[in-house]
Amino acid sequence: MRTERLVQRLLGLAAGCSVAVTLLIFGFMVILGLPLATGGTFFRMFTSAWLPHQGVYGIAPMVAGTLSIASLAVVFSVPVSLGCAALISVLGSGPLPALLHRLVRFMTGIPTVVYGFAGIFLLVPLVREWAGRGSGMCILSAALLLGVLIAPTMILFFSDSFASVPRTYLEAAEALGATPVQKLLHVVIPCSWRGLTSGVVLALGRAVGDTLIALMIAGNATAMPGSVLEPARTLTAHIALVVAADFDSLEFRTLFACGIILYLCTTVMVIFTRRIGAAWEQQRW
Amino acid sequence: MVTRLIDRSVTAFAWLSGLVLTASVVGLMGYVLIKGMGSLSPRLFFGNTAPLDALLLRRQVFDGIFPATVGTLTLVGLAIFIAMPIGIAAGIYMAEFATPRIQSVFGLFFDILAGIPSILVGLFGFSVALFFHHRVSDRIAPCLLISALSLAFLVLPYLIRTTQTALENLPRHVRVTAPALGASRLQTIIYVLLPQALSGIVSGVILSVGRCAEDTAVIMLTGVVATAGLPSSLLSSYEALPFFIYTISAQYADQAELMRGYGAAIVLLAVCALLFTLATLIRHRLADHLFYGTR
Amino acid sequence: MSRTEGRLHWLMAISTLVLLLAGFCPAMAGDLDPFSGMTGTVKISGGTAHIPVMKEAAKRIMQNNPDIRITVAGGGSGVGIKQVGEGLVDIGNSGRKPTDEEIAKYDLKMFKWAIDGVGVVANPENRVKALSKNQVKAIFAGRIDNWKAVGGMDKAINVYTRDEASGTREVFWKKAIDKEDITPGANVVVSNGAMKSAVANDPYGIGYVSVGHIDASVMPLAIDGVTPTLETVKSGQYPVARGLFSNTRGEPTGLTQTFIAFLFSETGQKIAAEKGFVAVK
Numbered sequence: 001m002r003t004e005r006l007v008q009r010l011l012g013l014a015a016g017c018s019v020a021v022t023l024l025i026f027g028f029m030v031i032l033g034l035p036l037a038t039g040g041t042f043f044r045m046f047t048s049a050w051l052p053h054q055g056v057y058g059i060a061p062m063v064a065g066t067l068s069i070a071s072l073a074v075v076f077s078v079p080v081s082l083g084c085a086a087l088i089s090v091l092g093s094g095p096l097p098a099l100l101h102r103l104v105r106f107m108t109g110i111p112t113v114v115y116g117f118a119g120i121f122l123l124v125p126l127v128r129e130w131a132g133r134g135s136g137m138c139i140l141s142a143a144l145l146l147g148v149l150i151a152p153t154m155i156l157f158f159s160d161s162f163a164s165v166p167r168t169y170l171e172a173a174e175a176l177g178a179t180p181v182q183k184l185l186h187v188v189i190p191c192s193w194r195g196l197t198s199g200v201v202l203a204l205g206r207a208v209g210d211t212l213i214a215l216m217i218a219g220n221a222t223a224m225p226g227s228v229l230e231p232a233r234t235l236t237a238h239i240a241l242v243v244a245a246d247f248d249s250l251e252f253r254t255l256f257a258c259g260i261i262l263y264l265c266t267t268v269m270v271i272f273t274r275r276i277g278a279a280w281e282q283q284r285w
Numbered sequence: 286m287v288t289r290l291i292d293r294s295v296t297a298f299a300w301l302s303g304l305v306l307t308a309s310v311v312g313l314m315g316y317v318l319i320k321g322m323g324s325l326s327p328r329l330f331f332g333n334t335a336p337l338d339a340l341l342l343r344r345q346v347f348d349g350i351f352p353a354t355v356g357t358l359t360l361v362g363l364a365i366f367i368a369m370p371i372g373i374a375a376g377i378y379m380a381e382f383a384t385p386r387i388q389s390v391f392g393l394f395f396d397i398l399a400g401i402p403s404i405l406v407g408l409f410g411f412s413v414a415l416f417f418h419h420r421v422s423d424r425i426a427p428c429l430l431i432s433a434l435s436l437a438f439l440v441l442p443y444l445i446r447t448t449q450t451a452l453e454n455l456p457r458h459v460r461v462t463a464p465a466l467g468a469s470r471l472q473t474i475i476y477v478l479l480p481q482a483l484s485g486i487v488s489g490v491i492l493s494v495g496r497c498a499e500d501t502a503v504i505m506l507t508g509v510v511a512t513a514g515l516p517s518s519l520l521s522s523y524e525a526l527p528f529f530i531y532t533i534s535a536q537y538a539d540q541a542e543l544m545r546g547y548g549a550a551i552v553l554l555a556v557c558a559l560l561f562t563l564a565t566l567i568r569h570r571l572a573d574h575l576f577y578g579t580r
Numbered sequence: 581m582s583r584t585e586g587r588l589h590w591l592m593a594i595s596t597l598v599l600l601l602a603g604f605c606p607a608m609a610g611d612l613d614p615f616s617g618m619t620g621t622v623k624i625s626g627g628t629a630h631i632p633v634m635k636e637a638a639k640r641i642m643q644n645n646p647d648i649r650i651t652v653a654g655g656g657s658g659v660g661i662k663q664v665g666e667g668l669v670d671i672g673n674s675g676r677k678p679t680d681e682e683i684a685k686y687d688l689k690m691f692k693w694a695i696d697g698v699g700v701v702a703n704p705e706n707r708v709k710a711l712s713k714n715q716v717k718a719i720f721a722g723r724i725d726n727w728k729a730v731g732g733m734d735k736a737i738n739v740y741t742r743d744e745a746s747g748t749r750e751v752f753w754k755k756a757i758d759k760e761d762i763t764p765g766a767n768v769v770v771s772n773g774a775m776k777s778a779v780a781n782d783p784y785g786i787g788y789v790s791v792g793h794i795d796a797s798v799m800p801l802a803i804d805g806v807t808p809t810l811e812t813v814k815s816g817q818y819p820v821a822r823g824l825f826s827n828t829r830g831e832p833t834g835l836t837q838t839f840i841a842f843l844f845s846e847t848g849q850k851i852a853a854e855k856g857f858v859a860v861k
Binding site for chain 1: 378557
C-alpha cells in the first residue's frame with residue numbers, strides 16, 4: 001500500500017511538473033515583459049511601427065504580418081483540405097483515396113525546414129516570375145507553402161469527423177436515394193461542422209505558430225504589408241530575428257510582448273476547440 | 286439536371302483537391318530529392334576526412350555533415366531521455382489516478398503546452414539560460430543541455446497524451462481481470478496495462494523523436510551554431526541538421542555547400558520518414574488523432 | 581655507429597619531414613605551434629563578415645589539435661559585442677568599431693585584424709553597372725523604386741537590407757547613405773552570406789555586402805565611379821571602409837589569446853587575404 005501511494009505521488013509529481021512548465025513559460029514571459037507595461041510603452045507597441053533607430057519598437061507590422069500570412073494560408077488550405085477529406089472518407093473509391101490518406105499522414109512527418117528549403121529554391125522563383133515584381137519572398141509564397149504544411153492537420157481532422165457521422169444517418173439518406181455528393185452536402189458536412197471548425201482553428205493555430213516558413217520565405221520586412229506580393233515579418237520570425245540581438249534592451253523586452261500575444265492566442269484557440277470538442281462528445285453520445 | 290451538375294462538380298472538385306495536394310507535396314519533395322540525389326555519398330558526411338578516422342573520432346570532420354548529424358542524434362537522445370520518464374509517468378497518472386476534474390484541468394495545460402509555438406519554448410530556454418548565467422554560474426550559456434531541455438518540454442505533451450490515450454483505450458476486460466485475481470492497482474498497471482498499451486506508448490515516443498529531430502525554431506535560440514565540430518560536453522554549443530539546412534538555404538557560399546544543403550535535407554527527410562514508418566508499423570491507428578494537432 | 585651520429589640521423593629525418601610538411605601546406609606550420617598541447621573551447625559569435633575567416637582558422641587549428649574546440653556562430657556585430665560583454669562567448673566579432681559606451685560598459689579589448697569595405701551589389705544580369713551616391717540613397721530610402729529610373733530595365737527594385745544587429749548595416753548607413761533611413765519595405769536578411777545569395781538569386785535585387793564576400797555570383801556597383809574592390813578599399817579610394825574586429829572582455833588569456841595571436845600571424849593574415857579582406861600586417 002505504501003509503495004503504491006509513493007508511486008502515485010511520483011506519477012502525480014511528473015504530471016505536476018509538466019503543468020508547472022506550461023505555467024513557467026508564461027510566467028517568464030510576463031515577468032520579463034513586465035517592465036514594458038509599467039513603462040507605459042506596452043499599448044503603444046501594438047499601434048506603432050518598428051523603427052529601432054528612433055527608439056520606437058512597435059510590433060504592429062508583425063501582428064499584421066502574422067494575421068495576413070496565417071489567414072491566407074488557411075484560406076488556401078481549407079477548400080483543398082475539405083476536398084481531400086471528402087475524397088478520402090465519402091466520395092472516393094478505389095485505391096487512390098487510401099493512398100492519398102497515407103500520403104497525408106506521411107506529410108505530418110515531413111520536417112518544416114525541408115519544406116522551407118524546397119520553397120526557397122522552387123516556389124520563390126516561380127512566384128517572382130509569375131508576379132513580375134518583388135523578390136518572390138512575400139506573403140503569398142509563405143502562405144502557399146504554409147497552406148501545404150497545415151493541410152494534413154485539417155484533412156485528418158476533417159476525415160475523422162466525417163467518419164464519426166452516425167451510420168444510421170447515412171443509411172437513412174441512402175434509403176431516400178441520395179447520391180454520395182448529396183450525402184456529403186446534406187448529411188455529413190452539417191453533422192460534422194463542429195469537427196470542421198475545430199480542424200480549422202487547430203490549423204490556424206499551427207499557421208500562427210510556425211516560425212521557419214515565414215522566416216525563410218516571407219522576406220522579413222518590417223513595413224506594414226500593403227499587398228500579398230510584399231514581404232512581411234511574422235511575430236514568430238521576429239522573435240527569431242531579434243532574440244540574438246540583445247538582452248537587456250527595450251528591443252529585447254518587446255519580444256516577450258510578442259510571446260505573450262502568441263501564448264494567449266494559443267490558449268484561446270485551445271479552450272475554443274476543447275469547448276467544441278466537449279459539446280461534440282455530448283451530442284454524439 | 287441541376288443535381289447531376291452539382292454531383293459532377295463536387296466530385297471533380299474533390300479529385301482536383303487531391304491532385305493539387307499530391308502535386309504540391311510530390312513537387313516540393315521531389316525537387317529536393319532530384320536535385321540532391323547526386324550529393325548522397327560518404328563525402329557528404331565526412332568531407333575530406335577518411336570515414337573511419339571520423340567515426341573513431343581520430344580526426345575532426347570539416348566540409349561534411351557528420352558533426353551536424355552527430356549533434357542532432359545527441360540532442361534528440363538527450364531530449365527524449367529527459368522527456369520520456371516524465372511524460373510517460375504523467376500519462377499514467379492522468380489515465381489511472383487523476384480525478385476527472387484534475388484530468389480536465391491538467392489536460393487543458395497539456396493542450397496549451399502542445400499548442401504554443403515552438404519558438405516560444407526556444408525563447409523560454411534562452412531566457413532561462415541567461416537567467417542562470419547571471420545568477421548561478423558564468424559557465425552556463427545556451428548549449429546542448431538547454432536545447433535538450435527545451436525540446437523535452439516541447440514533446441512532453443505528446444508523450445503524456447499518447448500514454449494516457451493508450452491506457453484509456455484498453456478494453457474493459459483487460460482492466461478488470463487482474464484486480465479480480467487479487468492484483469493490486471500497481472501490479473495491474475505494471476503487469477497488465479502497461480504491456481498492453483506498450484505499442485501505443487512506443488509509437489508516441491518514436492513520433493516524439495521525429496519531432497525533436499526536425500525542430501529548428503527551438504534550437505536556433507538555445508545554442509546551435511554554424512561550426513562547432515562534434516559536441517564535446519553538455520555545456521558546449523553544437524551543430525544540428527535542421528539548423529544546417531536552414532543556414533545553407535540562406536547563405537550558401539558556393540555550389541558545393543548548396544549541394545551539402547540538399548544532401549542534408551534528404552538525410553533529415555529520410556530519418557523522419559523512417560521514424561514515421563516505424564511508428565506507423567507499431568501503432569494501431571492509436572495516436573492518429575493526437576499528432577497532427579499542433580506544432 | 582656513434583651516439584652523436586645516431587642523433588644526427590634522427591635530426592635529419594625530422595628536418596626532412598618538417599620540410600616536406602612545410603612544402604605540403606604552404607602556410608607556415610609554425611604559426612600553429614602555440615596551440616600544441618592546449619585544450620579547451622573558444623566560443624566565437626557575432627559579425628557575419630568574419631565567418632569565413634573564423635571557419636578556416638578553426639579548421640586549421642582543430643585539424644592539428646583534436647583537443648581544441650572552436651565554435652563559430654553568427655548573429656551580427658551587435659550580438660557579438662553583447663554576447664562577449666555578457667560572458668556568453670569568448671570572442672565577439674564586430675564589423676564596426678564598438679561604441680565608446682560599449683567599450684566602457686563591457687571593458688572591451690579590440691583587435692582589428694583586417695580591413696574590409698561595404699559594397700553595393702546587384703545581380704550580374706542587371707544592366708545597371710554604376711550609380712551615383714544620391715541614387716543609392718534614393719534607392720535604399722525607397723524614393724526610387726524602379727530600375728528604369730537609373731537606366732536599367734523596367735522592373736521594380738527589390739531592396740535587401742540587414743537586421744539591426746548588423747555592423748555591415750551600421751557602416752553602410754553611416755558612410756554610404758549618410759544616415760538616411762532604409763525603407764522598412766526592404767527584405768531583411770541575417771548575414772553577409774545570406775545577402776550574397778539573396779541578391780545572387782534575385783535578378784532585380786540590390787543590397788550591400790562585405791567587400792570580402794563579393795564574388796562572381798553578385799555584381800558590385802560602382803558608386804560615383806569607384807567600384808568596391810579589395811584594391812579600392814586598400815587605397816582608400818572607396819570610402820565605405822571598415823575594420824574587422826575581434827573583441828574580448830578584458831585582456832584575453834589562454835586559448836583565446838592564442839587564437840587572436842593566430843589571426844595576426846602570417847598564416848592568419850594569409851587566411852584573411854584569401855577570404856577577400858585587406859590584411860593589416
